[in-house]
Amino acid sequence: MSKDAPIRPSFRQLQYFVAVADHGTFGGAARALAVSQPSLSKLLAAMELELGVTVFERSSRALKLTSAGEQLLPRARYILQEVREFRAVARGAHGLFGDKLTIGVLPSIGAYFMPLANRSLHFLYPKLRLAIQEGSTVQLLEMLKNGRLDAVVGTPTNDPDIESQVLFAETLYACAAPDDPLSAELGPVQLSALSDKPLLSLSSDFRLTAIVERLAEEAGTYVSREYQGASLDAVRQMAVMGAGVAILPSLYAFAEAVRDPEFVVRRIEHPNAFHEIALHWRRSSPLKTDCLELAKHLIDVKKEIRAKRTTAFQ
The missing domain is CATH 3.40.190.10 (Periplasmic binding protein-like II)
Known part of the structure; x- marks a missing residue:
């Protein structure tokens, strides 16, 4: 190989390889990288040719990694990570x-x-x-x-x-329907006051829900599995409709209460009610x-x- 020959695979080829693996489509990866799909496809095909392996199994219905692609992907991520950190350290003197x-x-x-x-x-x-x-x-x-x-x-x-x-640490707040007795008062609320209603939280993917589950156990109630929200807004709306009591972190609760004066939230008075x-x-x-x-x-x-x-x- 000539001393002037480019190193293969190139940084850009590795970047494209990881992007396609993450997005699952050439089109999605191309949009995320702000490049044309033909250019991306051509560069990856060249990488596969140079390596002598196929990294993606292409079909009209799906795109998935081959066995070789699965082995190479974590190594490509590691190389990209090291290059990013190398650049960040080199630029570190600037901020x-x-x-x-x-x-x-x-x-x-x-x-x-x-x-x-x-x-x-x-x-x-x-x-x-x-x-x-x-x-x-x-x-x-x-x-x-x-x-x-x-x-x-x-x-x-x-x-x-x-x-x-x-x-x-974010303090946790309770939010109930407007006609619920909990919404008739302001100020802190004791955990025991939540014992007669299900608690509402995010899906189990979020660790906040594990905290809410522990609070529910202490209160003698449970976390609803029928009404698990994908967002804090969704959890709040479920509470407003009467599905239970939403448990919300303070950043969200405070910002929404300032934005909407009709939104009643009460701080939970308990040593474990924090996030x-x-x-x-x-x-x-x-x-x-x-x-x-x-x-x-x-x-x-x-x-x-x-x-x-x-x-x-x-």
């Missing part, structure tokens, strides 16, 4: 994470915390751009471990491959210093949000 951070967050964090955090970080690091992916902590940590994310804001984990920094949030990164990542700095900024943002709360939400 936090260089110029881009790909971060996974819980839905309540994404909608009710990250907009303010993004503004704060942009003020401190004008060149930094955040790419945000929402999901459950379980889903996001898997993406973190395989290199698709740089960091995750989610619930605590004992995973030995992950390092973490606790950020804050702890932490920042996670790979233990092997060279970006630990940046992650710890980011954690400090996120903690400051939460203090800013807390300072704006009215007396009813203290």
Whole structure:
């Protein structure tokens, strides 16, 4: 091979390979990468030819990895992860994470915390751009471990491959139908007052639901399996319709109560009625210093949000 010959497979070929595997279609991967589908297909076909293996089994109905593709995919992810971190370290002298951070967050964090955090970080690091992916902590940590994310804001984990920094704890609030006796008062509510109704939460993919299940057990009630929401908005609407009592984290509860004065939520008076949030990164990542700095900024943002709360939400 000539000393000037390009290294094969190229970074771009690996990037395209992983994108197609993640999206399940050439079209979806092409749109995500902002390239034409023919260009993507051509580059991957060239990679397969150069490697002498087929990585995707193509048919009119589905696209799936071959046995060789399944073996190569985690290695491709690892290489892309190492290159991203190599670039971030090289750019580190210019600011936090260089110029881009790909971060996974819980839905309540994404909608009710990250907009303010993004503004704060942009003020401190004008060149930094955040790419945000929402999901459950379980889903996001898997993406973190395989290199698709740089960091995750989610619930605590004992995973030995992950390092973490606790950020804050969200107090949990109860929301019931407007004609429910629980909605006739303001102020804290005792856990015992929830004993005669099912509690409503997200699907079991979210660790918040495990907390709600423990609270339900202490209250002598249960978490409804018939009405599990895909979003906090859905959980809230189910409660408003009388299906039970929604248990909501404070970021969501406070923001919605400010937006809608008719929305009644009451803080649950119980030592276990909280939802702890932490920042996670790979233990092997060279970006630990940046992650710890980011954690400090996120903690400051939460203090800013807390300072704006009215007396009813203290």
